[in-house]
Amino acid sequence: MGEGRETSLRSSSTGDGPLLIERRDDRVVATLNRPDVRNAIDQATIDALHLLCAELEAIPRTLILAGAGGVFASGADIAQLRERRADDARRGINAKAFIRVAGLPMPVIAALDGYALGGGAELAYAADIRIATPALKIGNPETGLGIIAAAGASWRLREIVGEARAAELLLTGRTIGAAEALEIGLVSELHPADELLPAAHAIADRIVRNDRAATIATKRVMRAPRDAHPTVDLDEQAVLFESPEKMRRMTEFLERKQKK
Incomplete structure (x- = not known):
């Protein structure tokens, strides 16, 4: 058992809504939990993310993001998205939540399985570290739905994979698999599904062994x-x-x- 894991054994779990939260002394695991709609990100999910961010801003810990049912997040909730109008767009409902996730003091690790599309991909881009299973399908098909990827993809994806690659992916709306995501640096590791969360915890263990203040400063x-x-x-x-x-x-x- 690693040193970091030893310091994080005390845990508690809460929530039966869109975000299941497991709290340990040195980390939090938040699992998107709407498997009946492939964890599509709705307003309730965004509200839960804001509450979690407020907690982690006050008491900084490493955050692991995952999805239930073999899927990270299939995108924003299209039924809700279809009803939104210009004023809703300017409110930046998803964008502001993902900015807050990205700005958390301690590192954010996204453990990606299955679909990570649209808003789900943009939430993944907000993480500092992304790992995945071979089943990953990630991309931004927004232009095919008559909108743009406005919750961070237009600038974060470019920073992660470079301008030319980001332009090709965003302008075509192409979804890529795990092997290509690894090749272009969108994810850093691939693991079988049953090893994905342990791999995320292993990364968190390595982070925990380092000086907390130096880690926060490095991210800043x-x-x-x-x-x-x-x-x-x-x-x-x-x-x-x-x-x-x-x-x-x-x-x-x-x-x-x-x-x-």
């Missing part, structure tokens, strides 16, 4: 705009250079090195 500088560098990096480093945890960890490293 990675999310900073290009023109903020290197100032933002140096400011964060200045704080960490004065931290007792930095001194403790470096002292332990040097002592271990001397014993070899």
Whole structure:
């Protein structure tokens, strides 16, 4: 059993609605739970994500996002989407929730199985780390429905896979499989379905073994705009250079090195 896992054994689970939540001391697992509609993201799901983000903003922990029933999320709820009008678009219902997910202090890991389409794909793009099963089908078919992918795909996908690849995928609406997603760097690992969540926990374990403040600072500088560098990096480093945890960890490293 890994060091990180040992510190996270205490857990509790809540929810029987669109988002099942398992809380541990150092992480939270949130499972999209509308399997009858392939976990389509509706307003209730968005409301639950906002509540979860408020919790993780107040008490930062690593977040693992998954989907029930062998599917991550088949997209936004089309029945609700069809009734939305211009004012709804400007409210950015899904976009604002996914911005909040992306901005969480600690890393977000998306464990993707089956369909991750439309809004489901955009929620995955908001994660810091994406892993998947060989059954993954991911893409943004929005233009085929008369709309655009407006909840983050137009800028996040470009940042993840590059402008040319993102343009081809968004303009054609093409869905890609797991092998291609791995090849282009959209996901970083593939695992059999029964090993997907354990693999996500293994990544969380590695994160937990690192210094929490340094992890939060790393994510913060990675999310900073290009023109903020290197100032933002140096400011964060200045704080960490004065931290007792930095001194403790470096002292332990040097002592271990001397014993070899």
